[in-house]
Amino acid sequence: MDHRTRTLRWVLALATAAASALVLAACGGGSSSGDAATLLHQTFAGSHKITSGNLSFNLTVNPSGSKTLTGPISLSFSGPFQSLGTGRLPESAFNVGLTALGNGASVTITSTGNKGYVTFEGQSYQLPQATFQRLESSFAQIGSSPAGNGSGVLGKLGIQPLRWLQNPQVIGTETVAGTSTTHIHAGINVAAFLGDLNTFLSRAGSLGISGAGSFPQGIAPATRQKIAREVQNPSFDVWTGQTDKTIRKLEIGLTLPVSGSASTALGGLRSAGIGVSMQYADLNQPQSITAPTALAPYSQFQTKLKALVQQLQGGIGSTLGGGASSSLGSGTAGSSGGATSSAKLQAYSVCIQAAHGNVGKMQQCAPLLNGQ
Numbered sequence: 001m002d003h004r005t006r007t008l009r010w011v012l013a014l015a016t017a018a019a020s021a022l023v024l025a026a027c028g029g030g031s032s033s034g035d036a037a038t039l040l041h042q043t044f045a046g047s048h049k050i051t052s053g054n055l056s057f058n059l060t061v062n063p064s065g066s067k068t069l070t071g072p073i074s075l076s077f078s079g080p081f082q083s084l085g086t087g088r089l090p091e092s093a094f095n096v097g098l099t100a101l102g103n104g105a106s107v108t109i110t111s112t113g114n115k116g117y118v119t120f121e122g123q124s125y126q127l128p129q130a131t132f133q134r135l136e137s138s139f140a141q142i143g144s145s146p147a148g149n150g151s152g153v154l155g156k157l158g159i160q161p162l163r164w165l166q167n168p169q170v171i172g173t174e175t176v177a178g179t180s181t182t183h184i185h186a187g188i189n190v191a192a193f194l195g196d197l198n199t200f201l202s203r204a205g206s207l208g209i210s211g212a213g214s215f216p217q218g219i220a221p222a223t224r225q226k227i228a229r230e231v232q233n234p235s236f237d238v239w240t241g242q243t244d245k246t247i248r249k250l251e252i253g254l255t256l257p258v259s260g261s262a263s264t265a266l267g268g269l270r271s272a273g274i275g276v277s278m279q280y281a282d283l284n285q286p287q288s289i290t291a292p293t294a295l296a297p298y299s300q301f302q303t304k305l306k307a308l309v310q311q312l313q314g315g316i317g318s319t320l321g322g323g324a325s326s327s328l329g330s331g332t333a334g335s336s337g338g339a340t341s342s343a344k345l346q347a348y349s350v351c352i353q354a355a356h357g358n359v360g361k362m363q364q365c366a367p368l369l370n371g372q
Helices: 003-023 036-044 129-142 153-157 190-204 221-230 260-265 298-320 342-354 359-363 366-370
Strands: 052-064 073-082 091-100 103-111 116-120 123-126 165-176 179-188 232-241 247-257 271-281
Touching: 036 165, 036 179, 036 232, 116 129, 116 298, 123 298, 165 232, 179 247, 190 221, 221 247
Parallel strands: none
Antiparallel strands: 052 073, 052 271, 073 091, 091 103, 103 116, 116 123, 165 179, 179 232, 232 247, 247 271
16 A cells, blocks of 8 residues: 555544544533533533534645645535434435535435435435445444443544643633534644544444444554644634533644655645534424435446546546646536536535425535536
């Protein structure tokens, strides 16, 4: 395995850990007292159910100095969800989007709790029942333990935010998605965070998390120390509900310097700004999830997905190899041979959220990626 492939796998592992920490951080509850440390403890310890809502998540990498990696690279998902109880996949309709090298692709993944569907390029397909059952099994594994005293889902994954947040300060009171919240800013002990990430990677396979076998099983101590020394300006912001001490919004940011052979391979890249954000809206409000109709054979989706993966690998491989400016190809979902601008992606995201889980309405948003 060459250096570039290992680098891409580590990026995926970091993204998975961040997504797990944010999506599963459904903790809260406690008294209404005072200081920042107490508020963080009330937010990340104890137990508080999140049964439904509309979730948005974004992971963005902003390269600086590269001649080939231009513009941000982002992974996002957003949509409504409705719990069906412990150990079961919730009803949900999440739109997952990827933008890189000036182009974008998106897919909508819908679960009714007992069946799964995927919508891609305006066509829907039903997931094979065996695939859906594997997803449900993974969800049951990570959601099976009680959530009290920090030993719930996050604890089972080895992710303990209270161990790596430091010097918290209350910034003020702000409204997030119609809810009054307290904004808390904190620094990050990077070495402690990487320790949690290492634990997450080592436990993921044994917990039955789908796809975990493709990620590294841990991070060597020397590697963790090197990363901890190099990370610049790590920051953490959380907005917790004033009444229920439940997360409404969360942002993590840091800068990673790049030098030596890695910088040369990435077109002179000097640094990468990494940002993660998550926000809940309509928390614990009932959500209506609609299954798609007019289904095509799943084999057709597999063919399209294979072609998309090849285009992604070709575009990224060309860029990492220092070639001329490349794209994801004219067959990429939502590209139609042209670049997908930030304005188009923003309009598409707004349209998806306004669809409130109705797959038919989501499909009508697709032309916005082409500015139609």
